[in-house]
Amino acid sequence: MRTTKIAVLAATTAGALALTGCAGWGGGAGGGGSDSINVLMVNNPQMVDLQQLTADNFTKETGIKVNFTVLPENDVRDKISQEFSSQSGQYDVASLSNFEIPIYAKAKWIAPLDDYIAQDSEFDQSDILKPMTTSLSSEGKVYGEPFYGESSFLMYRKDVLAAKGITMPAKPTWQQVADIAAKVDGAEPGMKGICLRGQPGWGQLFAPLTTVVNTFGGTWFNQDWTPGVNAPEFKEATNFYVDLVRKHGEKGAPQAGFTECLNNLIQGNVAMWYDATSAAGSLEADGSKFKGKFGYAPAPVVKTDSAGWLYAWSWSIQQASTKKDNAWKFISWASGKKYEELVGSQLGWTKVPAGKRASTYENADYLKVASAFAEPTKAAIEAADPENPGVQPRPAIGIQFVDIPEFPDLGTQVSQDVSSAIAGKTTVDEALDKGQKLAEDVAERYQKRKDQ
Numbered sequence: 001m002r003t004t005k006i007a008v009l010a011a012t013t014a015g016a017l018a019l020t021g022c023a024g025w026g027g028g029a030g031g032g033g034s035d036s037i038n039v040l041m042v043n044n045p046q047m048v049d050l051q052q053l054t055a056d057n058f059t060k061e062t063g064i065k066v067n068f069t070v071l072p073e074n075d076v077r078d079k080i081s082q083e084f085s086s087q088s089g090q091y092d093v094a095s096l097s098n099f100e101i102p103i104y105a106k107a108k109w110i111a112p113l114d115d116y117i118a119q120d121s122e123f124d125q126s127d128i129l130k131p132m133t134t135s136l137s138s139e140g141k142v143y144g145e146p147f148y149g150e151s152s153f154l155m156y157r158k159d160v161l162a163a164k165g166i167t168m169p170a171k172p173t174w175q176q177v178a179d180i181a182a183k184v185d186g187a188e189p190g191m192k193g194i195c196l197r198g199q200p201g202w203g204q205l206f207a208p209l210t211t212v213v214n215t216f217g218g219t220w221f222n223q224d225w226t227p228g229v230n231a232p233e234f235k236e237a238t239n240f241y242v243d244l245v246r247k248h249g250e251k252g253a254p255q256a257g258f259t260e261c262l263n264n265l266i267q268g269n270v271a272m273w274y275d276a277t278s279a280a281g282s283l284e285a286d287g288s289k290f291k292g293k294f295g296y297a298p299a300p301v302v303k304t305d306s307a308g309w310l311y312a313w314s315w316s317i318q319q320a321s322t323k324k325d326n327a328w329k330f331i332s333w334a335s336g337k338k339y340e341e342l343v344g345s346q347l348g349w350t351k352v353p354a355g356k357r358a359s360t361y362e363n364a365d366y367l368k369v370a371s372a373f374a375e376p377t378k379a380a381i382e383a384a385d386p387e388n389p390g391v392q393p394r395p396a397i398g399i400q401f402v403d404i405p406e407f408p409d410l411g412t413q414v415s416q417d418v419s420s421a422i423a424g425k426t427t428v429d430e431a432l433d434k435g436q437k438l439a440e441d442v443a444e445r446y447q448k449r450k451d452q
Helices: 012-017 045-062 073-086 100-106 114-119 130-135 158-163 174-184 206-216 232-248 258-266 277-283 324-334 337-346 358-362 364-370 374-383 407-422 428-451
Strands: 036-042 065-071 093-097 145-150 152-157 272-276 294-298 311-317
Touching (some): 045 324, 065 073, 073 100, 093 324, 100 311, 145 324, 145 374, 152 206, 158 174, 174 232, 206 407, 277 374, 337 364, 358 374, 364 374, 407 428
Parallel strands (some): 036 065
Antiparallel strands (some): 145 311, 152 272, 152 294
């Protein structure tokens, strides 16, 4: 998954963490012979491209056969959780996000990569964008390498704003965005001012909303695990978001997620959209109705210097794997500079898995197809700080999520009530007061562990 499509990580992760004490770290060998590895990954398009390129390139060069198991996002998350918690060793490599990797690292389900990184000068870890490395690390060690990544920014129709005599600020605040949304609402027949996700889900509604909470000065949990869901700053941010989408947002907002907002902007139904940087490729694709008419501004802020989220599909090695050396060779290739060149030359530069390396944004061939959004994307990722996303210290890493196994369930439950507030069926205060009680239940577990 990407944050753009992130689905609920079922309670399997939380439940599986409880199995840590009985996981067999020695594990069994994966199948397929000594010169093969087993890779379990999500069926996103760029992963499917990788699968198609592997035999004629990686296997041909190394002699290592790769046996892929490719599943839809929800299915692959469940299978990876079950496989890695049991440490059966059946799969050597899996596609994990920066949400799972720190959790799995603490559970000792995945292997640190630092020794491989140190010995593999061609991989060039220093070229990986720093926030990516930070979000894929735990206790000073690297446990994952990104395949592609994203942050978030504000996308808008330059021509619509210009027709109203509006100039987008270089670094907009949320209040400025709200003012612009009011002015361009109705600028064209049927056009609304902005699209913001309202669809329930920790990775739908709360992906953008948590970044708004952060920059308004709120947080899910303070450093001592005191919940802040119904604190004044959290309520102010959520009321702002709900009011903005109710007054000037898209039709059907309570059901609108990434895909719906993407379609709304592409079709000219909205003038602005705050969401994932990865969406820009679709806006600027050949055949896009308004290609070349979009502008890109940093994630709007209030009290913080930046507010964009951070997400990456990445590779990790199962601790129980007996083929870690070959597993690293695959990761080094799949997340390497040469793989990007391979994709660009064989499939086209629009299909390059970007968002992870600084060198990608210096590549002339890539910039030819991504000039409109390449620099804003790189700037958004580089500005993301997963360790300090708000105005106060946090007990766990994460920008648009709290990196604990309980967050998917917590975030999704609270999002359902906030979505109902967007629909006018409840109030934000009622939604967040309920959310506070749920957060208190989660916090109690961590406070007890801290006291033990």
